[in-house]
Amino acid sequence: MSPDLSGAIWRKSSKSGGSGQCVEVALELPSAPGHVAVRHSRRPGAEVIVYTDAEWSAFLAGARNGEFDKP
Template structure:
């Protein structure tokens, strides 16, 4: 049987969208820095699940995004 660990408390997280999203973005990704992790969620579903990344994972995600690894 696996051991479950509690993730960071997101109830008081300060979520933000990219400044490139524009003021009326209804289909955006939001992030929150919740020490020691970074949380990512869909702005259309703020009460839904959030992806939690460790700092190294966040750095790898940003590098991959900048390098076009996720382009279609």
């Protein structure tokens, strides 16, 4: 999916620090309701990955439960 992202409001995590190695998310896409977009903060014009709300919720739940922690 390649929605029009011109109306997207991007935000960066408050825990991202100052290194610039961050991701940004757009939680409300006017052109694609029910989807979330993710991009690299240092390359805003590069590839954007779009997830459904269900996929994003599953990712966040996994992160909260430690599913992606390093061994």
